Amino acid sequence: MEGLLETGGARTRILDAAEELFAGGGYDATPTARIAELAGVPKGLVFHYFPRKIDVLVSLVDERTAVTEEDVEAVPGDAAGALSKLARMIPLRASPDMRRILFREADTHRSVRERIGRLNAEIIRRARFALELALPGSRGDAARLEAAAATFAAVLLYQESLCTLTGHHIDPDAVAELIAHALG
Known part of the structure; x- marks a missing residue:
């Protein structure tokens, strides 16, 4: 997990996955585990970057x-x-x-x-x-x-x-x- 923290690419992959899933099925219908799975990261890493699921949405919208x-x-x-x-x-x-x-x-x-x-x-x-x-x-x-x-x-x-x-x-x-x- 430490290697993923250092790459910086994991955060982008998480946001990419969230964008795809939120666009397809919506925020409420998207479990955090599915974001992690599509991003190819452990679920805990999602929470490292985004303490709450809403933080994923807010970051995605603000940054993109x-x-x-x-x-x-x-x-x-x-x-x-x-x-x-x-x-x-x-x-x-x-x-x-x-x-x-x-x-x-x-x-x-x-x-x-x-x-x-x-x-x-x-x-x-x-x-x-x-x-x-x-x-x-x-x-x-x-x-x-x-x-x-x-x-x-x-x-x-x-x-x-x-x-x-x-x-x-x-x-x-x-x-x-x-x-x-x-x-x-």
Whole structure:
């Protein structure tokens, strides 16, 4: 067990296993023993890294939905391009499993619900800033920029859930074009 503690890879394997299992069957239906089994680690090692099962969920959500601290880039006059670049910076676009976990567990776990709120606020803030950079002189129309930014955030956060439910995929780049067109 000491060798596993030193590798650091065991913690990642535990989170990988939890992500797969929570996305498939949900947090409540996933026993800690199953996480350990899929991760290929002793059950005690799960509790070494995560004293309680909820700590696995909280760590998974916090670490795998962190928005990078990259600068928002925008070319004046290219609002669609600015939003498209922003969409590629947001980690949820690449993680359907994490989005599924977020929305499934938000109903019953306050920490997950709060994380969605923080993500939504951060995406709105960055989208508004990108639009302000791309559309110089638009700051006077704060209500329209806020609505555009909130719409874009909703697409980024909810499109995977919609796709899972309906099979319909919403392309964030197409939404960026639509929003840019609407803003003029």
